[in-house]
Amino acid sequence: MIYREAPLFNALRNSSMLKGKCGACEFREICGGSRARTYAMTGDPLGQEMCCTYQPAGYSRETSESDWAMIGENG
Numbered sequence: 231m232i233y234r235e236a237p238l239f240n241a242l243r244n245s246s247m248l249k250g251k252c253g254a255c256e257f258r259e260i261c262g263g264s265r266a267r268t269y270a271m272t273g274d275p276l277g278q279e280m281c282c283t284y285q286p287a288g289y290s291r292e293t294s295e296s297d298w299a300m301i302g303e304n305g
């Protein structure tokens with residue numbers, strides 16, 4: 231019941247809800263990154279996976295580097 235209906239669990243199963251480079255990544259359906267690690271590092275379970283070195287096409291390194299700043303704010 232909780233697993234199927236809780237808004238957070240529904241969001242975690244919906245790859246279109248992912249943010250940052252995970253949201254822009256062509257592999258988000260088969261990968262999606264570690265949601266637990268992202269939550270631990272950023273405070274946002276739908277944020278981008280900060281330990282992934284892959285750079286999706288169309289997602290700039292400058293944007294990615296600015297995302298690291300939020301770790302200092304939330305971590």
Ligand code: SF4
Binds near residue numbers: 252255
């Ligand atoms: S963790 Fe890396 S490979 Fe996986 S969806 Fe995110 S950016 Fe893409």
